[in-house]
Amino acid sequence: MASHTDPSKESFRPSMLIYDTRYRGMTIQIVALIGFLTLLGWIINNTAQNLADLGMRPSFGFLMEPAGYDINQTLIEYQNQDSHLRAAFIGLLNTLLVAVMGCATATILGVLIGILRLSKNWLVGRLMTVYVETFRNVPVLLWIVFTMAILIETFPPPSAFRGDDPEATMAVFNSVAITNRGVYVPEPLFTRGLGDLSVFGLFQISIDLIVILAALFAGIWAARKVRQRADRIQNATGVRPTTWHFALGLIVLPVLIVLVALGFHFGYPALQGFNFQGGIYMRNSLIALWLALSIYTSAFVAEIVRAGILAVSHGQTEAASALGLRPNRVMSLVILPQALRVIVPPLISQYLNLTKNSSLAIAVGYMDITGTLMGITLNQTGRALETLLLGMLIYLAISLSISAVMNWYNNRVKLVER
Secondary structure (H helix, E strand, O other), X not given: OXXXXXXXXXXXXXXXXXXXXXXXXXXXXXXXXXXXXXXXXXXXXXXXXXXXXOOOOOOOHHHHOEOOOOOOOOOOOOOOOOEHHHHHHHHHHHHHHHHHHHHHHHHHHHHHHHXXXXXXXXXXXXXXXXXXXXXXXXXXXXXXXXXXXXXXXXXXXXHHHOOOOOOXXXXXXXXXXXXXXXXXXXXXXXXXXXXXXXXXXXEEEEHHHXXXXXXXXXHHHHHHHHHHHHHHHHHHHOOOOOOHHHHHHHHHHHHHHHHHHHOEEEEOOEEEOOEEEOOEEEEHHHXXXXXXXXXXXXXXXXXXXXXXXXXXXXXXXXXXXXXXXOHHHHHHHHHHHHHHHHHHHHHHXXXXXXXXXXXXXXXXXXXXXXHHHHHHHHHHHOOHHHHHHHHHHHHXXXXXXXXXXXXXXXXXXXXXXX
């Protein structure tokens, strides 16, 4: 009877790290990593030594020193005697504000323009083409400055609203003042407010806002449960019950109840002296930066949307039309959900570009993180290395956060094999 024995395994030899394909790739990666870390360590050590020779050892203690400068647009309270750290935080909030507003507006405009560019109406399609080619082929910095100039030259000064027969009047039922200094809109106020909650001593969050958001999210969760129940009934019987009025009530009614309980009302801006007082003030620099970044980025988003729609097979459109769906329902229920799988990945890059382009805010005097931490703070303290390093880390963290959220959404809408 023949016996079979397994071949003996070859013993490991150092030469296998180079000549054996099983280990060669790992060897090259380890050597490259060691080389990179060595180079990085040399750069850090050399920089620290040069700063020490100049009497400027790296330190972040300057962040606790008084800033000594004002910031013209703030979301939370700030005084010029607050620390550089708080000033940098104000600039970070201003950056996030422009990024969120710009991404939302650019997405809405881009989707509409991308769809309209595919319109069978010759005039509409050509007008959208002119829009895309005009805005994406001019540098965004020029659009920011141009928009700022329009806002300053077009709208009236606050003094035009004074007198028995004023040259200008407030808009939207006499509640919004649009001037060449900025826009004043009504401010939400509460007569029975719950106060504020301090967060790490940097800023305060309104407890009223937390309660309102909690009611809103609870309503959305309940509306989603109603929709899931409708899905189950439809799958079982083939008939979908009408649920939109229940969902709308679950979302709106809790918020209305909370607002009434808190004594919600509006505080309107009023002309006092040489300027308006009260309400929410949006400076021209904020509006110019927001509009310029939105229209510039929307041109790229429109092309992404158009490419995503064209990537969907025409047979899908024909099949949906054969079922009797109207063109707008075909677009919203059949084409766009499939096009999202093509649209979302390049859309992430546009969101990142818009966020980073917001650093051009200094051109119109809007104080974002670049203008505060990497601008005035750098000039006052002379800490170029520390401020620039912090600024780069902040932009990196923002970009990675946007990428993480959008990649999560991309995984939600991608095709799943069964």
